[in-house]
Amino acid sequence: MxxxxxxxxxxxxxxxxxxxxxxxVRTGRAHPSMLDSVHVEVYGTKMPLNQVSNITAPEAGMILVTPFDVNNIATISAAIRNDQSLGFNPSDDGRLIRVPVPPLxxxxxxxxxxxxxxxxxxxxxxxxxxxxxxxxxxxxxxxxxxxxxxxxxxxxxxxxxxxxxxxxxxxxxxxxxxxxxxxx
Known part of the structure; x- marks a missing residue:
């Protein structure tokens, strides 16, 4: 059969x-999975963002990225900024990265x-x-x-x-x- x-x-x-x-797919609300496509070059290897940081969305228009190693902040910010499909402009304060999610x-x-x-x-x-x-x-x-x-x-x-x-x-x-x- x-x-x-x-x-x-x-x-x-x-x-x-x-x-x-x-x-x-982005719906207007910030969600940690919006950054799933971002890969960061750290320690000589390209890694997914969620493996080098903690990603949260404390409010509808903001994603917070807290790196496990603060030395990687500049690299993580650059990786998020360089992902053109996202169109995000992150800012960091030396400890964590704020990614404002503009309204659609x-x-x-x-x-x-x-x-x-x-x-x-x-x-x-x-x-x-x-x-x-x-x-x-x-x-x-x-x-x-x-x-x-x-x-x-x-x-x-x-x-x-x-x-x-x-x-x-x-x-x-x-x-x-x-x-x-x-x-x-």
Whole structure:
């Protein structure tokens, strides 16, 4: 019999990845995960910011970065400033780094929604690729005579139904995030 569990797991992983990508999208409120993409060169190695500092968001418009080693303050500030996709201008007082998060303009909100919709399309492409893999392996199994023509049709119907459900879940997650982004 043809096993679709591996493909279900791949689709769930695609949804989880999409959810983690949505968490990175800026919505106007400061959040420590906004700095997840920042990598800092310390001790001769490029490391994620959260491994060399403590990151908090004490208020809606501010992120505080407290380095574990105060000697790295200038390097951390430069790394945050150099990440052009963030557009932040951090300031430090010798002990910690303050990263003001400016409020989003209407134009910037629309731009963020557009970028997020590209992530939606990428997630759906991943689902379609998984569907193609399932159908390819199912047709191969039919050629090898391990499944029948009826089994193949059942698998196609089942996978199409699952893809439709997962796609609807992605759309629902996007609508929720879009509302969050556009809310002033």
């Amino acid at each position: 043809f096993d679709t569990d591996i493909y279900n797991q791949k689709m769930n992983e695609a949804i989880d990845h999409f959810a983690s990508e949505l968490k990175k 303009t209407e134009e910037r909100r629309r731009q963020i929604v557009k970028q997020t919709s590209e992530k939606v399309e990428n997630a759906k492409i991943v689902l379609r690729n998984i569907r193609q893999d399932v159908l390819k392996h199912a047709k191969k199994a039919k050629e090898d005579k391990t499944i029948t023509e009826d089994d193949l049709r059942g698998i196609e119907k089942n996978i199409d139904s699952q893809i439709k459900d997962f796609s609807a879940k992605i759309d629902e997650m996007f609508k929720s995030k879009e509302a969050e982004i556009m809310k002033v």
